[in-house]
Amino acid sequence: MRYIFSDRISGLQPSAIREILKATADPSVISFAAGNPAPEAFPIDDVRRITADILESAPIAALQYSITEGYPALRTTLTDMLKKRYHIGNEHDGLLVVSGAQQGIDLATRCLLNEGDTVICEAPSFIGSLNCFRSYRANLVGVDMDQDGINLEKLEEALKNNPNARFIYLIPNFQNPSGITMSWEKRKAVYELAKRYGVLILEDNPYGDLRFSGEHIPAIKTLDTENIVLYCGSFSKILSPGMRVGFVCAHSDILAKMTVAKQCNDVHTTILSQMICHKFITECNLDAHIAKLQAIYRGKCKLMLDNIERCFHPSVAHTNPEGGLFIWCTLPQSTDMMQFCRTAAQNKVAVVPGSAFTTDESVVTTSFRMNFSTPTDDKIVEGCTILGKLTNELF
């Protein structure tokens, strides 16, 4: 039988980057292509103790069906934490626990977007979100970024040209893939534009706590007197991505629809994971843990940047992220980035070609993404040396 697939999924073509990412399955390859937390970043002892406690004191609740909105104690704690720690959430907002921020983005899109509606996003942007938008047959409009975030003139132009824009998708902190952080001035300006054009903002903040230099900048959601911002957070980078726990803070009317969609999708998020997250933020020293993570990533980022500067041809530009997991490198114009990435993979170093992150894969880019959280320090040095040699052969 020849299977007929839906238009929404047929439109998701396997991309040119697949062959390069395939290389990362080979254990002899040094992968700068992932986005995994460093193994030493997991609070293993805490998780062991907490999990044993839960299975001792509330085993039935940990195994039984739970409600779609999320584990009530976790929702209360998160709502409180968002208010006190980040000044996020007003009286119209609610909180929905989701199975990773990715599901928050998926459910939001499912509830807000008809086929053909426009999503405006940063260019480049996170491939997982772009593919999600594509799977709902969104019209993707990418807006170029400056060093301090999305370009405001081009954003306004996009809003003007796309009256069917439903939301602006933004990763304001240590953006994936660029590592760029949006300035406070720009956050305010973006909020004003969204308000003026009657468009929602989907603010994705998985890396917010992983700031290792510079000053904290409040989320766009802190400005949200009009309740036009859906804020997605996650436990993936501060506790564990394998647990699949994230959350969305947004107007209760929007969350009510997303809850209906979640009920159709996975009923509820793994309850044991939710209970572990709850105990972790209420019983463990979250501040000390986050400080530890920041120290780990500060060190790894600096090591990679030092080695890029030491090894790479000086014509290769790179961002200097103040947090997060990624550095964005750009080869000189007119070089063949895909060929560079392919050669790198042949030389046992994997990076992600920038074309993976463009809203339109046919757009030419000479950038590629490097991750510093996953590889060991030794591999960072070794991989940068190999890549550096290639850049020097190239130019």
Added chain:
Amino acid sequence: MRYIFSDRISGLQPSAIREILKATADPSVISFAAGNPAPEAFPIDDVRRITADILESAPIAALQYSITEGYPALRTTLTDMLKKRYHIGNEHDGLLVVSGAQQGIDLATRCLLNEGDTVICEAPSFIGSLNCFRSYRANLVGVDMDQDGINLEKLEEALKNNPNARFIYLIPNFQNPSGITMSWEKRKAVYELAKRYGVLILEDNPYGDLRFSGEHIPAIKTLDTENIVLYCGSFSKILSPGMRVGFVCAHSDILAKMTVAKQCNDVHTTILSQMICHKFITECNLDAHIAKLQAIYRGKCKLMLDNIERCFHPSVAHTNPEGGLFIWCTLPQSTDMMQFCRTAAQNKVAVVPGSAFTTDESVVTTSFRMNFSTPTDDKIVEGCTILGKLTNELF
């Protein structure tokens, strides 16, 4: 701001049954409305031991990102178990781990259905699946059931009248809500019809292992020489629904698309849950555990049936399920079932009105669903006594 929601989600209206289900939040209400495993059905000691083992021996793997297809050891074990234990799966089939069978149904629909395409299903059928199909704007066509499963003549008529039918959704074992099991003869005939009309079958089998009387009937998937059946299984009823682990066995081409869709949706299923499921089926005595579950539900079902017969007015019909979690009761024609359910809720007993399970909520039904797995034995007796009194007042 007035929020504009997508057509797909705006179409999901809060249904008339909500007010009755709300009653179940009141702890003084005896709920026959849920579908939860019995608390005594959870292998708590096994889960405690297994979980501690995993977090001792492989803590990083249990917390780190994993691959979308599922934990490789679990996939291998499940593939093997499906083949040996249930004769399911051929050389073209693969296995995708999903976050509960509900996600399998959701991803299958996402990949196979365009808006307006037809899904043929049993009438009545599981509300979670019906709402999922509705959320993709499916044209739902319900086919009446006989005592041995879907009516074949009406099924063929539905296939003839709906050339845009993409799949037939079936729960052949101890169907939710009816408790009906499809006979082997009928399974073969349904498979032949699907083959002849070039339509896929989505076979949902969450309760298959919970047979407490009668003879095992092989799944439709065992007939699947043409690879037209997507088979959904789940750990929710044999281990834990809170863990959210299910699986889909289907042709690899279909699973490849579903994997892309899952990547956009929740990236992967909670890895700790997957590891617990894997250890449970490889290291614990699955046969003994399933026999224990069957004994629990055999007892509870018999208790509820005995009390229905003892208390209910003889004009109330009911099914005699050979497994699963549900009994389907039908009031005499021309009675007001919704009024009965409302009165029951006021008298502190919750049942689910049959209209929740119709493909068209405007169709009049006098049936309601009763669950025997969740309430304690005492509550089964007490609740049936109250309901019985109401049926006797009614007629």
